Amino acid sequence: MRFTLEHTDPGTRARAGLFETAHGPVRTPIFMPVGTVASVKGIHQKELREEIDPDIILGNTYHLFLRPGMEILEAAGGLHTFMGWDRAILTDSGGYQVYSLSANRKIKEEGVKFKSHIDGSLHVFTPERVMELQRSIGADIIMAFDECTPYPCEYDYAERSMHMTHRWLDRCIDHLKKAPPLYGYQQSFFPIVQGSVYPDLRKKSAEYIAGKDAVGNAIGGLSVGEPAEELYAMADAVCSILPEDKPRYLMGVGTPINILENIALGVDMFDCVMPTRNARNGMLFTSEGTINIKNRKWATDFTPLDPMGLTFADREYSKAYLRHLFAANEYLGKQIATLHNLGFYLWLVREARRRILDGTFGPWKDKMVRQMDKRL
Secondary structure, three states: OOOOEEEOOOOOOOOOEEEOOOOEEEEEEEEOOOOOOOOOOOOHHHHHHHHOOOOOEEEHHHHHHHOOOHHHHHHHHHHHHHHHHEEEEEEOOHHHHHHOOHHEEEEEEOEEEEEEEOOOOOEEOOHHHHHHHHHHOOOOOOOOOOOOOOOOOOOHHHHHHHHHOOOOHHHHHHHHHHOOOOOOOOEEOOOEEOOOOOOOHHHHHHHHHHHOOOEEEEOOOOOOOOOHHHHHHHHHHHHOOOOOOOOEEEEOOOOOHHHHHHHHHHHOOOOOOOHHHHHHHEEEOOEEEEEEEEOHHHHHOEEEEOOOOOHHHHHHHHHHHHHHHHHOHHHHHHHHHHHHHHHHHHHHHHHHHHHHHHOOHHHHHHHHHHOOOOEO
């Protein structure tokens, strides 16, 4: 598994690259649709493959551990076979989900004890256990177990947490040497930079992570409520330190504008629930701006969802029809909106890649940011 840096935009730090995995190439920059429980919500794998066409999707270790469980996944031959997906998969380590269970978990040096959000049962995640779980799931890219700090966060807490994340990282690396892959192909391991919104901590963490010489590296602990300016400042600081010849993954980000601005800073990989979650609430991201399809103004608008016609949903359905489906509480409305949003996100990163390769990314990015900032 290797990463090839193909081109860097002359006016920004945006990069186009190719990351080879056991289940096919991942062309960067890339957005990974989130398939939390072995399913991208509201989308068939056939639609995902043929209409949205991502090189890679994301699964979640915490949720897959609880349901369906490792016994079933191992019996199926891993997550790819279980869900019928033959392209690359990345699994996060569950650190963010544990963070979100703040009222039902205890963090100690050994690991994290938490209650299941499903039935209240008690479980423990240690760095070693999480590596074993990700071996059982069989994703192409697996993440280190880390602590995601909240925002705002006191400096002393952020510093203690960062050092513990580094110690957990070393335990993850040691355990992977003792626990080989299960399904006959290699898995790439990404450490995670932490440090909240403190530049000196981010610098220390990025230097520590860079020193591990992993196949790729991730930036965690952002998109947790901090202002966009802080997000960009931290990503900028970290990207200036992480190796140029390794892919950089900014976890949990974000809006289309967030993605474009961070591509310009040198980030290669993104994931976020926003396109699917917002779609289910009637928010569409389009090339002309953001639409709340529930608004009455769309009731007699028979134009396509997006004039670019990115998916069959954009070509076959009008804004008026989609608004009607939401007003009638028809689930098809949520499916159409989800298909559109994911299609738009993947178009956005593919077009960014094309612009990086031909040297026009900077002006195009600035124009797209202005357009996508509009509420239609």
